[in-house]
Amino acid sequence: MRSQEDNPDTTDSSSEEEEQDLKQCDSCFPSVSVQLNQVARTRQLLIDFDGDRPVFSLREPLDLFTFLSVSRPRWPIECEVVNNFIHHIEWDPPEPEPFYQPTGYERTPMPVGEEKGKVVYCTDHATKSPYFTCSRVGGSRGGINTTTPRHTHPGDSTLDFESRFESGNLQKAVQVGLHDYELTLRTDMYTNKHTQWFYFRVRNMKAGVAYRFTITNLMKGRSLYSLGMKPLLYSERAAEEKGVGWHRIGSNIKYYRNSSQAKPDNNVTVALYSLTWTCQFPYDSDTCYLAHCYPYTYSHLQHYLSRVTSNPAVSSYCKLRVLCRSLAGNNVYVLTITSPVGSCMEGGAKKAVVVTGRVHPGETNGSWMMEGFLDFLLGDSDDAQILRDTFVFKVVPMLNPDGVVVGNYRCSLAGRDLNRNYKTILRDSFPCVWHTRNMVKRLVAERDVVLYCDFHGHSHKNNVFMYGCNHRGNAALQLHERVFPLMMSKNVNDKFSFRSCKFRVQKSKEGTGRIVMWRLGIRNSYTMECTFGGSTLGNRRGTHFTTRDMKSLGYYFCDTLLDYCDPDPTKTAYCLTELEARLRQEVRERLGKELDTDCNISVSDLETSTSGSNSTDSDGPPRPIFI
Incomplete structure (x- = not known):
């Protein structure tokens, strides 16, 4: 089965460039063997100290965080x-x-x-x-x-x-x-x-x-x-x-x-x-x-990643890998962002955060939010340093490069919506989401993943909002799953609408990244939807979003993560109290009566159905039959 190679009877004027790309991809997963008695003469082993105790780590290959060249799509x-x-x-x-x-x-x-x-x-x-x-x-x-x-x-x-x-x-x-x-x-x-x-x-x-x-x-x-x-x-x-x-x-x-x-x-x-x-x-x-919206191409992403990772300071806490190759052979990148070993104040395994984007190629607003998120996280502010000290970030900025390259609106070259195929066992048909799911599965096995978010665009609702999941039968968990979006709405109240957020697990959406990651055990699993239009809130009411607005949402996402994980529980407690009051008010409006203390009505039962990112259901197996 062949899906990425050129016809064998043709030659490519860019074959040298592609060969370099393949070597770069292969070098991302080197086989390294280090003998302890060779510590003094190896260059692969880095030694840091935690007090008087030596801490050993392997040096990352240079190709993990630098581009030798930006490959053409x-x-x-x-x-x-x-x-x-x-x-x-x-x-x-x-x-x-x-x-x-x-x-x-x-x-x-x-x-x-x-x-x-x-x-x-x-x-x-x-x-x-x-x-x-x-x-x-x-x-x-x-x-x-x-x-x-x-x-x-x-x-x-x-x-x-x-x-x-x-x-x-x-x-x-x-x-x-x-x-x-x-x-x-x-x-x-x-x-x-x-x-x-x-x-x-x-x-x-x-x-x-x-x-x-x-x-x-x-x-x-x-x-x-x-x-x-x-x-x-x-x-x-x-x-x-x-x-x-x-x-x-x-x-x-x-x-x-x-x-x-x-x-x-x-x-x-x-x-x-x-x-x-x-x-x-x-x-x-x-x-x-x-x-239709501000373009953001695959080449734009590659130039951005090349620029930020060529900064020596950034390379110390940001490692760039090729997660996999798409059907057409384009690189799908993953960034691991965290402070290096020995620079954190507290011991123990860090918790993780996973952020992905551009599974739907026509939703370019997702890439602008992603760029804002990376600008903040890779910056030199004190808040960015706290986030890197606290978490391990796994970021896949463009899940569907093939669709982006050819100008699709929703599908990959399999002719299918990747955001309905995260449960797939067909690695060769859906490599981008298959490898992303398995990366997250491994991550969940080794550390606590506190949040997953996939950045999207929305075609018929204004403002920015989130879709989440809900634990039926556990009212406390249902309220906790709404805390992060509520905090986000408070941090950016002229763009983010909590009233537009929905928290449902629909059967037709079981193959989405949001639900699959939630079923892997990530309690806070969201899709963040940014309108193609603009805001109906506050002093931005009736105005379009710009690229600066979209990038600012990435900044606010980081700011909200700091609030959500603040060791002081005051903000979280305040949000939980507000959420409970909202629930009771909605019940009074819907049912015309007070909600008893022991009433076990589900929060999600009060929400109307939503089409999520406004898509069709899964189209079934992949369209292509590779030759």
């Missing part, structure tokens, strides 16, 4: 990939960007299609095979096909579209008016569904002209675009000349059911929805990008 061999490296500056607007306020006069154009319009961009579905077979750096070996019209005269005002770059997603553009375009998104690769994430480039525009874009094949009945969310625009000239990056744009924004239908599964017909908006570009003949 691997794509399925069917994918055409443009050679351009896309770089966006990080920038935040000086004032929060408000939600769109509907006028009531927004149009709802129905799909016209290519029969009556002109196709100006159309990419191959990259599914010459119905399942993933193999990959290579740069994807297809053939030349890049011309998919946009060639402008034959200076007055041609047709837009040039492109999406064949890392994390890009646009399948087709049809011109249905002079400045009016119908857009079709590519479904997740090797599936017929999951259209939400878009990210594409446009050129040959005229400044000040109102262009209309209408995406016609969205599959969700609810969307934050109905609650005022605006799309994002990035102008290369604005970035170069004014230092302005991604910002919200658009008027005449409308999300609505259109007249089309699709059959994504088993010939079951589902309705399709449209998102339409108009916008103006700031410059003539600029290069601009439009996106």
Whole structure:
């Protein structure tokens, strides 16, 4: 069975780079044997002292925390990939960007299609095979096909579209008016569904002209675009000349059911929805990008990890390993962050914290939260030092690099939602979650894991909130499992909504990371959901989140962890008292009577059902049949 190798009868211009990657992966788990009588002449053994007592530890291989080079991502061999490296500056607007306020006069154009319009961009579905077979750096070996019209005269005002770059997603553009375009998104690769994430480039525009874009094949009945969310625009000239990056744009924004239908599964017909908006570009003949959320690519992560781990101070308490290889052969990284042996004030085995992200590739907000979390934890503040002294952190920043690379919204190259497959025994089909679960299983066996959290994005609810688990029949544990989210809401009360948090263990979600880790024995097991939109709370009410806002949630997560694990139990006791009062108040509202002291009603019984991260149930076994 072969899922990561190139075809044997082809050569790869990046073979030397890939060979280095493979050697780096192999070097992450060296076989080390140290004889005690060779202590004086070995370089592998480090000696520290706890008082007069020597403490021995093995020196970590350099490859565990440094990059020799940043490897280029691997794509399925069917994918055409443009050679351009896309770089966006990080920038935040000086004032929060408000939600769109509907006028009531927004149009709802129905799909016209290519029969009556002109196709100006159309990419191959990259599914010459119905399942993933193999990959290579740069994807297809053939030349890049011309998919946009060639402008034959200076007055041609047709837009040039492109999406064949890392994390890009646009399948087709049809011109249905002079400045009016119908857009079709590519479904997740090797599936017929999951259209939400878009990210594409446009050129040959005229400044000040109102262009209309209408995406016609969205599959969700609810969307934050109905609650005022605006799309994002990035102008290369604005970035170069004014230092302005991604910002919200658009008027005449409308999300609505259109007249089309699709059959994504088993010939079951589902309705399709449209998102339409108009916008103006700031410059003539600029290069601009439009996106659903702030992009965060696999290459971005690799450059970030390379930068932070090249710092000698950071390398003393942060070890970077390759946890496994994805189906396409991309590295899945894990960081172990803790103060070195001998630097902590107290003895005994440290407790552990596990944080993961980006299991759903289109939820880029999860990566921005993760970067904020790592910035704080790897920083030189006193609070960061306390956390490193107290805990061993295991961090997997990008669980689904393949999906991120190809611009999927939800699935891996197995054509399945990895966050429904943490219980899998199919290591070769779901390597990323299989290795993560087993890493955590080993960790639980050797030390107390006080918290697990997976960072996600949410497509139809505003604010930030958590989904947790509940111990039925144990009211005390049920309240304790709500303490961390309640503390989080107090630390960031203009962004985090405790009222939106849910704590249920649903049968349809048994394969999620949150529930699987909880069943391994991690009492505090959460999914932290960050909206694609913005806040409805406090002084941020009615405004979009920026990358700075999303990264700040990573900082607040660390701050809340300090509160939760404070040796002084005052804050925890206060939260438990508040949670009990909330429960009694809710019972009075629901049942119209007081809750008796000995009443054994479950907290979770009072909660309505939730779709979690707004996904379908498990799709069953993996789609690909590897060759």
